Amino acid sequence: VVNAAIGDAKTRQMESFTLEDNSSTPLTSYFGVPIAETDIALRAGARGPTVIEDFHNREKISFFDHERIPERVVHARGAGAFGEFKLHTPLTGLTTAKILTETSKTTPAYVRFSTVGGSRGSADTVRDPRGFAVRMYTDEGNWDIVGNNVPVFFIQDAIKFVDLIHAVKPEPHREIPQAQTAHDNAWDFMALHPQSTHMQSWVLSDRTIPRSYRMMQGFGVHTFRLINAEGKSTFVKYHWTPHLGTHSLVWDEALKLAGQDPDFHRRDLWDAIEAGAYPKWELGVQLIPEEDEHKFDFDLLDATKLIPEELVPVQNIGTLTLNRNPVDYFTEVEEVAFCTQHIVAGMDFSSDPLLAGRNFSYFDTQISRLGINFKDIPVNRPVCPFHTTQQDGQGQMQSKRNRARYHPNRFDALPITSPANGGFKSYPEVVSGIKERMHGPKFNEFVSQAQLFYNSMSAPEKAHIVAAGQFELSKCEEHEVQQNAISRFNLISHDFALAVAEAFPQVKVPDAVPNHGRKSEFLSQVTGKNQTFT
Numbered sequence: 001v002v003n004a005a006i007g008d009a010k011t012r013q014m015e016s017f018t019l020e021d022n023s024s025t026p027l028t029s030y031f032g033v034p035i036a037e038t039d040i041a042l043r044a045g046a047r048g049p050t051v052i053e054d055f056h057n058r059e060k061i062s063f064f065d066h067e068r069i070p071e072r073v074v075h076a077r078g079a080g081a082f083g084e085f086k087l088h089t090p091l092t093g094l095t096t097a098k099i100l101t102e103t104s105k106t107t108p109a110y111v112r113f114s115t116v117g118g119s120r121g122s123a124d125t126v127r128d129p130r131g132f133a134v135r136m137y138t139d140e141g142n143w144d145i146v147g148n149n150v151p152v153f154f155i156q157d158a159i160k161f162v163d164l165i166h167a168v169k170p171e172p173h174r175e176i177p178q179a180q181t182a183h184d185n186a187w188d189f190m191a192l193h194p195q196s197t198h199m200q201s202w203v204l205s206d207r208t209i210p211r212s213y214r215m216m217q218g219f220g221v222h223t224f225r226l227i228n229a230e231g232k233s234t235f236v237k238y239h240w241t242p243h244l245g246t247h248s249l250v251w252d253e254a255l256k257l258a259g260q261d262p263d264f265h266r267r268d269l270w271d272a273i274e275a276g277a278y279p280k281w282e283l284g285v286q287l288i289p290e291e292d293e294h295k296f297d298f299d300l301l302d303a304t305k306l307i308p309e310e311l312v313p314v315q316n317i318g319t320l321t322l323n324r325n326p327v328d329y330f331t332e333v334e335e336v337a338f339c340t341q342h343i344v345a346g347m348d349f350s351s352d353p354l355l356a357g358r359n360f361s362y363f364d365t366q367i368s369r370l371g372i373n374f375k376d377i378p379v380n381r382p383v384c385p386f387h388t389t390q391q392d393g394q395g396q397m398q399s400k401r402n403r404a405r406y407h408p409n410r411f412d413a414l415p416i417t418s419p420a421n422g423g424f425k426s427y428p429e430v431v432s433g434i435k436e437r438m439h440g441p442k443f444n445e446f447v448s449q450a451q452l453f454y455n456s457m458s459a460p461e462k463a464h465i466v467a468a469g470q471f472e473l474s475k476c477e478e479h480e481v482q483q484n485a486i487s488r489f490n491l492i493s494h495d496f497a498l499a500v501a502e503a504f505p506q507v508k509v510p511d512a513v514p515n516h517g518r519k520s521e522f523l524s525q526v527t528g529k530n531q532t533f534t
């Protein structure tokens with residue numbers, strides 16, 4: 001039920017697209033012809049053939065035949081809700097984006113949570129990272145932070161995403177297992193890709209079996225930029241911190257719930273919002289001055305690394321509240337189309353190669369999933385005015401009202417671009433280099449943050465990650481995959497590898513390798529002494 005009391009710009013916009021069907025409205029065809037009979041098709045005699053002229057019969061069946069659209073190629077299983085974002089601590093002087101500088105604004109927002117690997121009908125509580133995609137319908141255009149509940153990612157470069165997803169999705173010959181990383185291809189990929197070592201430790205941790213969508217952190221993962229009025233850039237990482245705290249299931253609960261209530265997370269979110277227990281998150285930022293870009297012992301452009309909060313604290317700047325369930329799942333959740341390239345003026349991308357590929361991939365997949373005019377689907381429309389010179393295409397819904405649809409033109413009939421109007425400008429980053437298939441040298445260190453993460457765990461958390469490793473690898477059928485995966489775990493921690501290997505007597509654990517700990521060049525520059533995180 002639409003909460004009329006909220007009545008924000010997005011709610012009002014979407015209400016104008018709602019179908020008003022009830023028992024007093026006559027049934028019609030799609031083209032408005034009242035229909036007298038919808039239960040029996042037109043036949044040549046009560047026992048004779050069904051005739052093709054019955055347009056109502058054909059329309060009814062034909063629309064049904066085309067009800068399904070392709071599910072998302074990843075993150076197919078999800079749940080969404082509407083709400084609002086309110087800034088409480090402005091980033092004055094760092095960005096021109098009003099949503100991050102004006103505390104008087106309440107911005108309509110939308111979030112879709114998801115699993116990654118499973119199909120649309122898979123269970124909610126499987127071991128998997130969770131998608132945490134946020135859209136803010138700002139007065140200056142839609143801003144999407146398409147994040148996960150884990151702060152790092154499997155790979156460093158989007159060109160590897162295809163290999164990653166082919167490996168973690170069900171095996172091609174028998175399409176099993178559904179919605180699990182517990183199979184040979186997934187662990188083969190991860191063991192063969194040192195860059196995924198850090199993410200592996202998060203995947204095996206309790207983070208990937210969250211208690212509730214309401215009790216998950218969210219992370220934008222990549223480094224983005226904020227741009228101020230003078231054109232100066234500051235690097236930024238985004239964090240969402242739940243007011244209810246971060247909580248996980250234990251594995252036995254996750255397994256039972258997958259059978260007893262595969263909709264557990266979807267139901268939990270829906271029920272909480274219906275009951276008025278609106279989930280809330282703080283939006284936090286880690287801000288890194290442009291001059292400090294190279295002061296870390298990892299690369300800010302490497303999505304397999306986080307910025308430890310000891311080095312750059314997270315500052316909370318605003319509150320996201322989810323307070324309205326969708327009215328219609330298909331049009332408001334299935335048809336939502338997020339994209340990392342949806343940013344507003346006062347922001348920009350960094351040159352993270354994973355982010356660059358995402359900026360292409362989302363828009364591209366949505367063309368085949370929803371059709372080129374998916375921008376007209378109500379949940380995707382901005383609440384601010386929008387005018388483009390793009391036109392036509394399948395499913396176009398806007399009629400043109402001017403003779404010339406090119407820019408500039410003799411009628412001055414179209415919206416104008418002019419520096420005086422403000423608008424989005426890319427940050428004029430100075431770039432130079434040889435065109436080659438290479439990453440910066442700091443992209444080649446893969447284990448220190450995995451060790452940092454493992455070493456930060458309490459004894460129960462360590463017991464859980466060992467049990468998770470044993471469960472996942474027990475589902476692998478090939479000895480070589482188990483051996484390679486445990487050899488990789490050995491780089492994270494010898495004790496961890498030995499403990500997992502107890503379940504696999506045939507696996508040989510290599511000798512211990514030194515624990516890198518973590519020496520911070522950044523801290524040494526700031527404080528004059530090295531600090532080791534172990």
Ligand code: HEM
Pocket residue numbers: 071072073074075078112113114130131132133146147148152153157158159161162220221222303336337338354357358361362365366369
């Ligand atoms: C979908 C997160 C990397 C391609 C999604 C969704 C999330 C997400 C949350 C679901 C959006 C929704 O709810 O509708 C992430 C994160 C990544 C990452 C946090 C790494 C930091 C990538 C990469 C690619 C990619 C590298 C491709 C090169 C896709 C595609 C979809 C998707 C094609 C489906 C979009 C749709 O059909 O609307 N991702 N993703 N993702 N992602 Fe990613």
